[in-house]
Amino acid sequence: MNRQRPFLVEILTLLALIAAPFVLPHLGFSPTTINRILIWAMVGIGFDLLFGYTGLLSFGQSAFFGTGGMFAAWLLTQGSFTNTMAALVVGTLVAGVAGYLIGLVALRRSGIYFAMITIAIAEVFFYLEFNPLAAYTGGENGLPGVPRPNLPLGFTTLHFNTHLQVYAFIAFWYFIGLVLALRLVRSPFGLVLRAIRENPQRALALGHNTHSYKLAVFVIAAMYAGFAGGLLGMMQGFMPPDAFMFATSAEIVMQTAIGGAGTLFGPLLGAATWLYLSDLFQVTFKLGTTWKLILGLVFVLLVVFLRRGIAGGIADLYMLATRGRGATHTAPAAATVPAAQRVTGNAVALKQRQSPAGRQSGPILQVKGLSKRYGGLLANKDIDFSVNHGEIRGIIGPNGAGKSTFFKMLTCEVEPTTGTITFEGRDITGMGVADACQLGLTKSYQINQLFERLTVRQNLQISALAEIRGKFKLDFLKSMSRVPGLAEQIEGTAALVHLTHRLDAPVSELAYGEKRRLEIGLALASSPSLLLLDEPLAGMSHEERVETVALLKSIAQGRTLVVIDHDMDSLFELVERITVLQEGSLLVEGTPEEIKSNPKVQEAYLGGIYEEVA
Numbered sequence: 001m002n003r004q005r006p007f008l009v010e011i012l013t014l015l016a017l018i019a020a021p022f023v024l025p026h027l028g029f030s031p032t033t034i035n036r037i038l039i040w041a042m043v044g045i046g047f048d049l050l051f052g053y054t055g056l057l058s059f060g061q062s063a064f065f066g067t068g069g070m071f072a073a074w075l076l077t078q079g080s081f082t083n084t085m086a087a088l089v090v091g092t093l094v095a096g097v098a099g100y101l102i103g104l105v106a107l108r109r110s111g112i113y114f115a116m117i118t119i120a121i122a123e124v125f126f127y128l129e130f131n132p133l134a135a136y137t138g139g140e141n142g143l144p145g146v147p148r149p150n151l152p153l154g155f156t157t158l159h160f161n162t163h164l165q166v167y168a169f170i171a172f173w174y175f176i177g178l179v180l181a182l183r184l185v186r187s188p189f190g191l192v193l194r195a196i197r198e199n200p201q202r203a204l205a206l207g208h209n210t211h212s213y214k215l216a217v218f219v220i221a222a223m224y225a226g227f228a229g230g231l232l233g234m235m236q237g238f239m240p241p242d243a244f245m246f247a248t249s250a251e252i253v254m255q256t257a258i259g260g261a262g263t264l265f266g267p268l269l270g271a272a273t274w275l276y277l278s279d280l281f282q283v284t285f286k287l288g289t290t291w292k293l294i295l296g297l298v299f300v301l302l303v304v305f306l307r308r309g310i311a312g313g314i315a316d317l318y319m320l321a322t323r324g325r326g327a328t329h330t331a332p333a334a335a336t337v338p339a340a341q342r343v344t345g346n347a348v349a350l351k352q353r354q355s356p357a358g359r360q361s362g363p364i365l366q367v368k369g370l371s372k373r374y375g376g377l378l379a380n381k382d383i384d385f386s387v388n389h390g391e392i393r394g395i396i397g398p399n400g401a402g403k404s405t406f407f408k409m410l411t412c413e414v415e416p417t418t419g420t421i422t423f424e425g426r427d428i429t430g431m432g433v434a435d436a437c438q439l440g441l442t443k444s445y446q447i448n449q450l451f452e453r454l455t456v457r458q459n460l461q462i463s464a465l466a467e468i469r470g471k472f473k474l475d476f477l478k479s480m481s482r483v484p485g486l487a488e489q490i491e492g493t494a495a496l497v498h499l500t501h502r503l504d505a506p507v508s509e510l511a512y513g514e515k516r517r518l519e520i521g522l523a524l525a526s527s528p529s530l531l532l533l534d535e536p537l538a539g540m541s542h543e544e545r546v547e548t549v550a551l552l553k554s555i556a557q558g559r560t561l562v563v564i565d566h567d568m569d570s571l572f573e574l575v576e577r578i579t580v581l582q583e584g585s586l587l588v589e590g591t592p593e594e595i596k597s598n599p600k601v602q603e604a605y606l607g608g609i610y611e612e613v614a
């Protein structure tokens with residue numbers, strides 16, 4: 001919707017914000033509730049970036065909400081600050097610094113352990129506020145006397161005293177926060193965050209420094225919370241200690257879930273629903289303490305029946321309505337597109353990485369004495385291996401021979417127990433997988449490792465962005481269309497793997513064969529100088545195998561490939577030399593003809609099976 005009509009979302013939001021203080025009171029919202037909704041929604045924007053877009057469930061936002069708010073309030077009540085804007089900025093920066101330090105610790109773990117660390121941190125901040133720092137924070141009394149917002153403009157100072165004026169101040173900053181967040185999620189930085197949410201291992205393997213991205217968004221979320229905390233003190237004229245309470249964090253999580261995570265508008269809708277209902281049950285219906293029970297039941301129902309939240313429900317309704325009018329065009333499935341109509345791999349020249357030393361001959365990869373031990377099991381034993389520039393090498397071996405482990409060591413996913421790996425003349429042993437990919441060494445996986453909820457285009461963009469932008473870049477205000485060379489790289493890769501007609505389809509809608517081609521496309525989009533393919537034909541029908549072998553042949557032109565597969569006939573047709581692994585050791589190397597006729601291979605590996613096939 002927004003791609004066709006730029007700024008439509010922003011304009012509609014602005015109009016809604018202008019109308020809200022005049023319309024919402026007629027629906028039973030008090031002026032204070034309207035202001036609180038925006039403050040909660042602002043914390044929620046940061047939390048949504050963290051949880052909805054990056055997949056990091058934090059229960060620690062109260063720590064930053066309280067820190068930013070308390071610091072700004074302290075500057076204005078006990079410090080010498082009179083400029084509320086300056087106090088807000090300093091409070092936000094302090095919350096950001098706290099976020100950076102806490103992020104360094106909490107992001108060492110993921111999933112439930114990350115969430116548990118953030119709970120513990122929220123509790124630590126609550127304790128600090130109440131006990132050792134009570135002289136500064138007012139302890140359980142909080143900090144009274146926080147002035148209303150003002151805005152010095154040089155020639156005059158604007159003061160925001162009435163409810164409507166305070167609303168205008170908060171709504172202005174909410175709008176700025178939302179616009180910045182919308183830019184962020186549409187930027188290359190934002191796409192990498194979604195890649196981390198969908199498949200953090202693959203995002204890393206494609207060359208993104210996922211830890212730095214997670215730390216950056218953790219700090220950004222802390223700053224949103226800190227800024228909102230400062231607004232809370234100014235709105236109430238008092239900075240309450242309960243900003244630090246765990247319940248605050250829990251409310252942010254619930255409001256975002258109810259409103260719809262990963263939408264940016266979810267927190268606003270969730271906060272509006274939450275605060276409206278709590279006012280309704282407590283003030284209008286005077287339910288006493290039972291209000292929490294009823295509120296709880298309402299929220300359970302909302303979460304159960306609106307699994308993507310209120311914003312998700314609205315989006316679904318919109319899709320239904322536009323589909324009903326025949327507005328949505330579904331791309332044809334692969335099977336319905338005649339092969340002759342598909343763009344051939346040779347039609348678009350895909351950029352290829354240049355060797356750092358300008359070499360185009362000699363070894364691109366050299367391995368000496370490579371071993372990998374898993375406890376008592378030696379998965380790879382003392383392997384010496386070398387591949388030349390432009391070569392197409394096959395690796396075969398029975399199940400459990402150590403082929404995948406060997407690939408994992410080459411791409412630096414797994415550290416070798418002994419031995420060295422030299423790539424393009426550089427020792428890469430023990431280097432991280434992201435660094436290896438950045439150097440031009442990557443692989444496609446035996447089991448698809450895709451970003452399932454994203455489109456084919458976004459999948460390919462995630463890969464190409466790592467090559468174009470490097471391991472980490474804070475380009476969260478940049479538009480995707482302004483990334484140099486990105487569109488060409490995506491079109492070229494999609495054409496090569498015959499997915500041009502599926503670029504805007506979500507991965508979850510692809511057929512298996514298409515997913516396998518996208519898996520190869522992901523590796524190709526990073527312009528590797530050495531591409532490893534781990535069982536590219538695995539699980540394919542006969543027809544798909546024939547198509548994929550043809551595809552691999554077109555990819556192989558001008559590239560260096562190493563391919564593992566169990567399909568001997570296809571592999572013998574494709575590669576120039578073959579390396580045979582058996583029980584973790586290198587058994588023999590040679591041309592397909594030499595391998596077919598090698599008695600050692602027939603006896604020890606093929607056991608005569610290939611003879612029958614041949």
Ligand SMILES: Nc1ncnc2c1ncn2[C@@H]1O[C@H](COP(=O)(O)OP(=O)(O)OP(=O)(O)O)[C@@H](O)[C@H]1O
Nearest residue numbers: 374377378379397398399400401402403404405406
């Ligand atoms: N992370 C791990 N921990 C312990 N053992 C492992 C691990 N990964 C692999 N292995 C073991 O190492 C040996 C080699 O496994 P690997 O997956 O490399 O073989 P493969 O040749 O790729 O097999 P296949 O053809 O079935 O994919 C196997 O015995 C396997 O069980």
